[in-house]
Amino acid sequence: MNLDKLAYLAPEKGIDEIINDAFTPVADAWGSIVLFRVFDIPFILILLVGGALVFTVYFSFVNIRRFPLSINIVRGKYDEIEQGGDPITTPNLNIVDGDIVDTIRIEGQAGEVSHFQALATAVSGTVGLGNIAGVALAIALGGPGATFWMIAVGILGMSTKFVECTLGVKYRDIAADGTVYGGPMYYLTKGFKDIGKTGLGKALAAIFAVLCVGASFGGGNAAQSNQAASQLASLIGWEGGSSGTVIGIVLAIVVGVVIIGGIKRIAQVTEKVVPFMAAIYVAACLFIIFANFSFIDDAFALIFKNAFTPEAGLGGIFGVMIVGFQRAAFSNEAGAGSASIAHSAVKTKYPASEGLVALLEPFIDTVVICTMTALVIIMYNSSGIFEYGGASVMIGGEEVEGAVLTSMAFEAAIPWFPYILTVAIVLFAVSTMISWSYYGLQAWMYLFGKSKAADLSYKIIFLVFIVIGAAANMSAVWGFSDAMILALVYPNMIGLFFLFPKVKEELNRYLDAIGVARFFNKKE
Template sequence: MTLLNFLAFLEPEKGIDEIINDWFTPIAEAWGNIVLFRVFDVPFILVLLVGGALMFTVYFSFINIRRFPLSINIVRGKYDHIEHGEDPITTDNLNVVDGDIVGTIRVEGQDGEVSHFQALATAVSGTVGLGNIAGVALAVGLGGPGATFWMIVVGVLGMSTKFVECTLGVKYRDIGEDGTVYGGPMYYLKKGFAEIGKSGLGKVLAVIFAILCVGASFGGGNAAQSNQAASQLASLMGMTGGSSGTIIGLVIAVVVGIVIIGGIKRIASVTEKIVPFMAGIYVLACLFIILSNYDLIGYAFSEIYSSAFTMEAGWGGFFGVMMVGFQRAAFSNEAGAGSASIAHSAVKTNYPASEGLVALLEPFIDTVVICTMTALVIIIYNSTGVFEYGGSTVLIDGVEVEGAVLTSMAFESAIPWFPYVLTVAIVLFAISTMISWSYYGLQAWMYLFGKSKLADLSYKLMFLVFIVIGAAANMSAVWGFSDAMILALVFPNMIGLFFLFPKVKEELNRYLDAIQIKKFFK
């Protein structure tokens, strides 16, 4: 309590939550204005994301659709015997970058730390979080049902981007002497650019990404999660007062701290159990509400489609709905941000493309399935006009309602006791996301400051402090900061993908040849 007592000592007339808001909100707003700069009134970063995803989808012959069944089979372990077996290395594959023989990734693959399913579970737990509950509620409330359509579009396209970045993550990872895996955009930017003769640029981009990734782990991977978990818990328990968020944040910080001390193996062992359980409960509840209102399913989809192309407010209204959907989907599935490749890099495989194919399932699970179900529940709930779409905030009976609470109210309208179950799901979503993002941030921190015990401990302590800050701060400031931090990763990462995607083509063909499936490319 030393830090909290110190803050209270500085301004004794204010509560801890109010003090935190006073200094956190201006920082969040300033950073958001920098990252989300607009070109022709459209955030440039969203153009970069969606345009890049479309390019990769076309270049890789709609791999997000054509190779979807193959991705399922890889997760099931159908090709494990091939991936972990001998892979003859030809002289064409041998090239050395910073002392690492890139062609010997099959040997490094034997030193991976987690299975395909564990890597997917860890990465999914980093994306399937409150973006699917609170974020979708915000998107539908502020952008209307049509925002859902654009979220789905970005989710499908993002599958191709996720494939590219996670293939590169495995291809250029580092393996420590103790078998610990270090991977992600920091490494493929540095090593990959060195391969193509742009070493200086690659090193600069890698450092920029690492710095932004640390910030993103404190924001979208941490503060936003604890904020909405605390909001839902406080609402359910009727907690009020200036320190309720701080108290809940401290409890969550203790729980997360116990897990993250153990590293990626403990994180993976926890997430592979939590993620299927919580996602299963949440999806079943959504299906119950949707099927219980089967007569409104057609209405809901009609609202999604018609509102997506509405011109009632002119071109500005049309692009406004589209941008809300794009932004929420980008925050939710993080395709293009490169963060998930850090978790996927730890997989045990001899073929980088195999994990890239597994990774493309992530945006589908996150955005196409779970986000869409949440949106349908909220649209059905609002079929009687509980609140108005398109305002700057969601108001119900004159009271501003935050994202997770709106979703909770939608569930409660159909299942009176479900807010208690949803609260458990929200807390588990939040904790699992924080656990995974602590790993992402730590990898970036160690890239910058070395792989020492001191670096490890210092990062984890700061991460836990931001859990408390997020729980205490107001929603708009936290989500503004979190959006900006996650999306800022896109700049260095997408530059890397645009230069390195031909390497992914080589890896894909090598893997398809190994498992005797027809190649995309001659």
């Protein structure tokens, strides 16, 4: 398509508007396919919530019962039986699952990053602008009660993360040089071969890979740089067409320096950036929450009351549930399979160990950060600044977007906080781009081969999209890209429903290994 010619034919429109006009029908059609409804509920929501509930029950509430164990794994308590520390010594030859206990540490060297680094990389891909803007909008439209259902789905989603990330490690490929290749592409291919459905597995893997590449360029990249550039330009008062381009180039350089180094460099950066950005945001939320200490009990009472007796506007309880379910499911990406790509690179001999670490991700993203954002919005609106349950958020006669609403809520308590929020948004955006570059690269190399040429070509295209995203304002394109992320759910969840019994085997194997370690440590 010759954009210059189009611009000549419609000189009153900019390139952004022309692309949007041309792409909107495509974006709308794709959105209708991905978000088609059954009984007026998006089917993807039924798939995500229903699947999470099945996994939670099947694994005996692993999300709750094994939560303390997950914390201990991240702390490194069981590294000696996975990949670090001294081997366990025993007076006699002891064999567990065909492995000599004394050699478990030596055999468990496969992998590239630690449990904490894998978790930080995955969290950086999910904790982002949705936690700031999406939650604010969900609370405004669905009322305080949406928070309750958001937390409920976040807790259920922990079980889904456990399943997909255990499979990611179990079926990963490890090259001769130690480079790890993992994610849904591999457990769909290899896992389905195990159960005699090779053709279906290959088809689902190819579909997932194509969608993942598209999602990495769009929702995981260009949309992020666009929001970061807009926030920066607005803060410093930099108007004009060149501002986005310049900011995009700077962002591309920063991201490029990180991603050229591969997963090890990405993990080293995210393990520092993620705790820092989370600490900034959580500290600000806690400041506002405790500054309104007397209203904390009222806020929670409002959340529980509105969850079951909501205000009119979205079809009662059912509508509030859908808003909460949707925000939680779409925020933590449990079921999309993307995070399993990062978790697959962990150094461990036991796949279930990383699955247990991964279940912390929805807890951090949804139960902690999203809930804190919700409390800040509810407290901000304690004096009735806007009405819950409307089709949009109206303040002072003007429609307000989610990110702006969050900024206003923080600014009301901390006048200078918009500056800090800008830093948080930029960090969220950069960390998300870094993580999604790895997700997209893994899918790209699955499709085009694991060569240096494939690696370099993807990274160049990815960096170009950062600049394009920052310089443009193509909402229809970004909407299409976000829908591609949601579309990942379909091939991935089909895979999980077929393969989750394999996860049970891995969980028992890991728990048995921990039991052996504890037994001999007590004897010593």
